[in-house]
Amino acid sequence: MNTLHKTIPFDASFTAQLDLQCNAMRAAGYRLVSSFSVVQAGVVSAILIFQK
Amino acid sequence: MKTTNHTSKLASPAALLAAAALGLLPFFAGCTATENHVIATTATVIGVELSQSPTTTSPQAKLGYNRAEFAYVPTNRNVKKDESSATGAEQSADVIMELRYDGIFSNTGGIYQRLAVGSNAVKQRGAAYMFARDNKGEIKPETAAAIEKALDDGAVLDVDQNRRRDKLRQAYEKTKSDKPDSIGKFDEAVAPGFASFTAFLIGNPTAEQITVARTKLEADADIKKILSEIK
Numbered sequence: 094m095n096t097l098h099k100t101i102p103f104d105a106s107f108t109a110q111l112d113l114q115c116n117a118m119r120a121a122g123y124r125l126v127s128s129f130s131v132v133q134a135g136v137v138s139a140i141l142i143f144q145k
Numbered sequence: 146m147k148t149t150n151h152t153s154k155l156a157s158p159a160a161l162l163a164a165a166a167l168g169l170l171p172f173f174a175g176c177t178a179t180e181n182h183v184i185a186t187t188a189t190v191i192g193v194e195l196s197q198s199p200t201t202t203s204p205q206a207k208l209g210y211n212r213a214e215f216a217y218v219p220t221n222r223n224v225k226k227d228e229s230s231a232t233g234a235e236q237s238a239d240v241i242m243e244l245r246y247d248g249i250f251s252n253t254g255g256i257y258q259r260l261a262v263g264s265n266a267v268k269q270r271g272a273a274y275m276f277a278r279d280n281k282g283e284i285k286p287e288t289a290a291a292i293e294k295a296l297d298d299g300a301v302l303d304v305d306q307n308r309r310r311d312k313l314r315q316a317y318e319k320t321k322s323d324k325p326d327s328i329g330k331f332d333e334a335v336a337p338g339f340a341s342f343t344a345f346l347i348g349n350p351t352a353e354q355i356t357v358a359r360t361k362l363e364a365d366a367d368i369k370k371i372l373s374e375i376k
Binding site: 096097106109110113114116117118120121122123143 | 285304307308310311314317318343344346347
């Protein structure tokens with residue numbers, strides 16, 4: 094099983110990035126299996142874990 | 146001025162979980178010279194009530210779960226100094242939080258939440274692993290490897306590049322269904338660094354690599370027509 098990650102910023106582009114990343118990964122045969130968020134230096138990001 | 150991040154449209158339940166886990170609403174008091182701050186909140190309301198008419202004096206059963214958390218995190222950012230910057234709060238406290246709900250009415254289900262504040266909470270790898278564990282306290286080796294890599298590079302594809310690549314993705318899927326004989330063109334169009342178009346989709350191509358791929362794809366009349374129909 095292959096596992097990949099994507100990091101997206103939690104800003105105004107978050108929803109669009111979420112859709113775009115999930116669509117791209119889905120087209121490559123991956124599905125979103127886990128996610129978590131981090132805040133570093135005032136910047137919030139989400140790390141998405143995909144598996145195929 | 147008050148700025149709030151919204152997550153009104155989500156792609157999947159897991160993504161919804163991500164948004165719930167995020168639950169962070171930065172408020173910027175831009176109309177005054179006061180320092181900015183971050184407000185981190187989480188809230189959960191889950192309840193069940195089984196009852197009969199009070200006149201029968203039958204027993205009632207109630208199950209409730211109602212909780213809320215609030216964290217006020219001051220930062221060093223002053224919007225008067227740089228109103229155009231989206232960041233600038235380098236000295237803000239770091240917060241990491243997660244809420245997971247998993248069938249509380251089953252024998253194995255439950256609710257758990259994690260909230261940690263402080264630089265160590267997000268900088269130490271152990272914290273990331275702790276948050277990545279499932280509700281059984283387990284973490285799969287594949288997930289651990291992915292987290293390790295994510296913490297190392299943290300590569301983020303620019304949203305505009307992502308949108309441009311997504312048009313190629315849409316064209317790829319439409320070509321696969323409408324013009325399957327031309328699908329090989331997509332593998333040929335991507336830069337040598339990508340073994341295939343799917344590798345291009347899961348990678349982080351540069352703006353130039355996306356432009357070159359599109360140019361090569363538009364050399365095929367059928368694909369060019371498909372691309373022109375994608376808004």
